[in-house]
Amino acid sequence: MGSFFCFLCLSIPILENIILLHHVRGGSARYTVRNVIIARNMKRVLIAYRLKPEGLRELEDRYEVTLPVEKSYFSREEVLELIPDYEVLVPNFSFYTDREIMERGAKLELISNYGVGYNNIDVACATEKGIAVTNIPHSTCEPTAEFAFGLLLAAGRRIGYYDRKLRSPEGISWGVYAEAGLPVYGKQLGIIGMGRIGQSLARRALASGMEIVYHNRNRLDKSIEKMYQAQWVTLDQLLQTSDYISLNAPSTPETYHMIGERAFGMMKPTAVFINTARGDMVDERALATVLKSRKIFAAALDVYENEPQILPELLMLDNVVLAPHAGTKTLEDRIRMSEEMVQNIIGFYEGRYPISRVN
Numbered sequence: 598m599g600s601f602f603c604f605l606c607l608s609i610p611i612l613e614n615i616i617l618l619h620h621v622r623g624g625s626a627r628y629t630v631r632n633v634i635i636a637r638n639m640k641r642v643l644i645a646y647r648l649k650p651e652g653l654r655e656l657e658d659r660y661e662v663t664l665p666v667e668k669s670y671f672s673r674e675e676v677l678e679l680i681p682d683y684e685v686l687v688p689n690f691s692f693y694t695d696r697e698i699m700e701r702g703a704k705l706e707l708i709s710n711y712g713v714g715y716n717n718i719d720v721a722c723a724t725e726k727g728i729a730v731t732n733i734p735h736s737t738c739e740p741t742a743e744f745a746f747g748l749l750l751a752a753g754r755r756i757g758y759y760d761r762k763l764r765s766p767e768g769i770s771w772g773v774y775a776e777a778g779l780p781v782y783g784k785q786l787g788i789i790g791m792g793r794i795g796q797s798l799a800r801r802a803l804a805s806g807m808e809i810v811y812h813n814r815n816r817l818d819k820s821i822e823k824m825y826q827a828q829w830v831t832l833d834q835l836l837q838t839s840d841y842i843s844l845n846a847p848s849t850p851e852t853y854h855m856i857g858e859r860a861f862g863m864m865k866p867t868a869v870f871i872n873t874a875r876g877d878m879v880d881e882r883a884l885a886t887v888l889k890s891r892k893i894f895a896a897a898l899d900v901y902e903n904e905p906q907i908l909p910e911l912l913m914l915d916n917v918v919l920a921p922h923a924g925t926k927t928l929e930d931r932i933r934m935s936e937e938m939v940q941n942i943i944g945f946y947e948g949r950y951p952i953s954r955v956n
Contacts, residue, residue, distance in 0.1 A: 640946060641704075643683040645692050646670045646711065649928075652935025655943060660685075677701050685942055687711055690922070691904055694718045699726055709941045711934060713737040713794075714875055715955055716848040724956045731941040731953050734793055736933040741924040742797030745873040748897035749786075749802075749841055751918045753869045754778040755895075758915055779840070779867060779894060782806040787839030789832065789856075790846030790874065791817060798843060799825040810835055836863040841871065848875035858883040861893060868893045873924050876901040885910035888917055899924050 642656065644664035656662050663679065665671050670692070671679070680686060680702040688694045690712030699705060699722055708718055710732045723730045751757050755778035762769035762776075770776055786802045788795045791811040799809045809827040811817075816829045836842065842864065846852055856870070857880035864870070870893060872879055881902055887893050889910070897918035901907050904922060911917055925934060937953075944950035 640685060640706075640942075641683045642685040642687065642709075642942065643671075643676070643679055644687040644711075645676055646687075646689040648711070648935050649932060652932040653939060655936070655939050659947075660942070673698075680705070685709060687938060688717060690714060690717055692717060694723075696722045699723060699728060707731070707942065707945050709938050709945075711938050713741075714848055716875055716877070720956050729945060729954055730956045731938075731945070732955055733934050733937040733941070734953055736930065736937040737925050738793045738797050740927060740930040741794050741873055742801060744899060744920070744924040745794070745798050745843055745845070745871055746801045746805075748871050748873065748899065748918055748920065749843065749869065750781060752871065752895040752897035752916075753781055753841065757918045761915075779869065781841075784808070784840035785810060785838060787811065787830075787835035787842045788827075789835065789842065789844050791827070792845065792847075794873075795843070795845040796821070796825065798845065799827055807841075810839060832860075833863060836860055837865075840865065840867065841869045843871040844874045844878060846874055846878065848878055852878050854878065854880045856880065856884075858886075861887040864893050866892060866894065870896040871898075872896075873899045876904060881908045881911065885914065888914050891916070 640660050642660050642662045644653075644662060647665045647669050653662065663683070670689070673692075676686075676692075676698060680698060681704065683702065684704050685707045686694065686698070686702060686705060687709050688711065690710070694708055694717060696719055699719070705726070705728050708723060708728060708730045710718060710730065713732050713734045715730060715732050718730055720730050755776065758776075759769060783806055785808045786799070788799060788809065788811040791799070791813050795811065799811070802809060803825055809825050810830045811827050812830060812832045812835045816822075817827075821827075822829065830838070844856060846855075855878050856872075861870075861883055864887075870884070876898075879898075879902070884896060885908060888896055895916045895918070897920075898911070899920040900922055907919065911919065925931060940950040941952045944952040
């Protein structure tokens with residue numbers, strides 16, 4: 598098993614001055630602290646991904662934390678080996694936490710997810726076993742909406758396409774009308790899922806002169822609709838009339854492949870489809886088919902059904918913008934995500950913060 602470290606009641610910047618290395622379990626490494634008083638009831642936190650220490654500072658002096666140091670993440674097998682000793686597990690959005698892990702983690706009390714979506718966790722199993730599950734909806738909202746609007750611009754105005762063609766041996770036509778993109782100003786944006794991220798996206802689109810329609814299972818309060826000059830429509834109406842369509846709804850069993858052959862068949866030939874929600878909500882093969890046949894103009898994706906693998910047909914198309922689940926990928930935002938995840942842990946055990954519990 599790869600190396601990891603554990604910090605107890607310590608200040609991260611001076612880690613090397615106060616830790617003692619022990620080799621355990623055939624070559625792995627555990628770091629423990631000398632000359633500190635450890636609370637007998639200190640909770641143990643297993644973080645499956647290597648997160649920067651700046652976002653974990655509030656756990657110091659209160660919790661015993663273990664995370665990988667020599668690689669980016671613990672494998673599933675490593676988590677299964679470690680989890681019996683921990684009360685808290687922190688998976689990231691691509692680590693699936695299923696019944697096997699929860700049954701091995703007999704001490705588990707909390708799964709504090711490092712992400713807003715929680716389709717990577719068997720929430721029903723956690724509920725059955727009395728394990729709380731939390732997510733981080735606040736720190737992820739603005740960066741995801743920001744990225745979604747960037748994808749909208751990149752796909753509609755063909756920014757990525759122009760960049761690639763200019764760098765290629767064949768180049769690109771500089772003609773007045775050749776290989777033109779689509780305007781954004783004055784066009785209709787249809788938002789599927791007008792929650793926090795959907796509303797943040799609407800704010801950006803409204804500032805850019807777009808008209809907003811949206812579809813939720815439940816219509817928003819009229820005051821919110823007025824704020825974004827947004828109109829509620831049925832899903833079919835949204836698909837048929839929107840120039841840009843952004844998927845921002847949560848992934849649930851009911852939303853699996855909600856955007857597929859039928860939905861794409863209802864879109865305009867000039868439609869641009871953007872997905873920053875979850876990959877399993879879209880039938881990627883159906884999407885590749887309509888992009889290849891130019892039945893819609895373009896798409897922009899930040900999430901995929903089988904991450905990190907991407908459907909090969911999508912990689913071959915020049916009318917789709919692809920990103921590596923990077924909606925929150927700035928250093929500042931990823932540290933804020935860590936801080937919100939940590940606040941969920943502290944709030945759960947100490948009540949110092951409100952927590953974003955999903956079960």
